[in-house]
Amino acid sequence: MKINRRRTLVGAVAVSAAGLPLSRLASAQDFPNKPIKIVVPFAAGSATDLTARGLGAKLQDILKQPVIIENKPGASGQLGAQAVATAPADGYTLLMGTNTTNSANGALFKKLSYDPDKDFAPVIRCVTGVNALVVNNDVPVKTVAELIDYAKKNPGKLNYAEASASQRLSGEMFNQLAGVKIERVPYKASPQALGDVASGQVQVMFPDLPQALTQIEAGRVRGLAVTGSKRTTVAPDLPAIAETVTDYVLVYWLAVFAPAATPKPILKTLHDAIAEALKDPATAKAMTQGRMEISPLGLDAFDAFVKSETVWWTKSIKAAGIEPE
16 A cells, blocks of 8 residues: 555656646647647738748648648637637647737737737747838839828828738838828738739738738839838848838737647647747748748747737837727
């Protein structure tokens, strides 16, 4: 009896040290043993979607399990984020989150369908990128300065399309810092919004650079600038808005999150696998289309980053005069 009692106590201590019940510990040790789903909270064709699909193709080779990409757009990413927040915390349902879903939405909405701080466990930041300022080809401007001048001389004639927090803040920061008033037109999906800019239903937009360059290179819209603090190496001909508008800068990021209660051993497995995938040049190219930066930031460092980003986006949204809806 003494031997059995001792074994039982040793086993209990071992489980306590792991911080997991026996059933969850066994599950963590066996992870993964079935397909993994990455939920994309924005539409197919968006930068978030391209990043998830590029990552998923390599991740399934590393983890030896299928990786399924599921688009669940709507409500500024809320629908997709909520789906992951309420999913089982077992590592098999993940979110390709962004600054919109996990840092900005709390300041944009009076009530969210999820809690960005409490409902997710950060796994790893994957990429960072910038938006581009584009206009319909019929708008008679070719530079940021000309756009500002045109907007001031033609009040009420310009609208900007937006389908995410980064696009909306890009537009409102431009209004505030450039001293203009370009009216906002919200959309559910970025590809639809950019299509309406190309057709002339809306005149201005700040889409993510990968989407923008596709349309610029096809001659469907005119690119004026990028939202980073300086020109980007992937589009050196596009100046930074900051070259004309002092203090203007906006950078977005895309990252993987899991439901909050996901066991740490599973988070570590996912982090290590994704970090390995990001080192593969072909995967990096597929994820970014050569138009974003691979910039991994993992576990504790990423957790601190998300918290700091939430502070920045909240302050910036308030400073831009955006009222929560």
